[in-house]
């Protein structure tokens with residue numbers, strides 16, 4: 001028996017995963033191929049991507065690697081084209097996941113770091129999504145999944161530029177969804193809470209929030225696989241009437257003020 005309900009089947013789909021060299025994006029690449037999709041993995045660290053693609057191909061999946069730095073707009077269209085050439089198909093799904101973090105009190109945040117955060121998490125994600133939207137709208141079909149954060153939904157100390165960038169991405173998601181709905185393109189966001197990855201290790205190691213675990217009602221950090229259900233829902237036919245939503249995946253943390 002197929003483990004997937006047919007509505008979640010992506011075997012006739014292609015996905016571009018941005019920020020696929022580690023963490024959530026690398027895991028999502030596995031999730032997409034397991035659902036049948038052909039996947040292009042994009043990021044700056046090409047060695048990591050090539051290693052991941054080798055592993056995926058040896059497991060019989062269709063995958064390719066593309067170098068991409070979303071702070072360099074000229075690389076965005078090139079990477080999109082390279083993905084389509086290598087996979088031999090138009091891209092149906094964008095997993096817009098690249099992001100960086102900066103932990104510092106608001107009054108001490110440095111302009112160069114603020115620039116790095118906004119140019120990646122907001123401007124870069126904006127331009128990446130715009131490239132996808134233009135191409136998908138032309139074909140009249142597509143799904144864009146922006147990876148935001150619960151930090152963009154409520155205030156968190158030390159996260160001024162990061163949280164503001166993610167709040168911007170959430171608002172952008174809604175505007176994109178509004179403008180693109182009639183053109184066959186769905187746009188949604190995931191808002192992870194605390195998911196164990198390299199980025200989350202930086203936050204844990206900082207010691208800035210000793211009570212972090214106590215403020216998560218489920219009393220545990222999430223794993224990358226905890227995003228799978230929402231990712232497949234938004235990417236597939238199962239989510240065909242869903243656009244403009246933001247799905248928190250946070251063990252209930254948004255419910256709690258303590």
Ligand SMILES: NC(=O)c1ccc[n+]([C@@H]2O[C@H](COP(=O)([O-])OP(=O)(O)OC[C@H]3O[C@@H](n4cnc5c(N)ncnc54)[C@H](OP(=O)(O)O)[C@@H]3O)[C@@H](O)[C@H]2O)c1
Nearest residue numbers: 019021022023024043044045069070098099149195197199
């Ligand atoms: N982990 C969490 O608890 C958590 C919570 C909420 C939201 N998120 C969001 O989830 C996303 C993935 O984070 P993660 O936790 O998986 O962290 P991660 O392991 O550090 O992954 C970040 C990914 O983004 C890529 N990236 C960074 N800057 C890039 C750029 N300029 N161009 C292209 N790719 C770039 C990195 O690849 P290269 O360095 O190779 O370019 C890497 O693949 C981020 O947007 C993050 O804000 C994470």
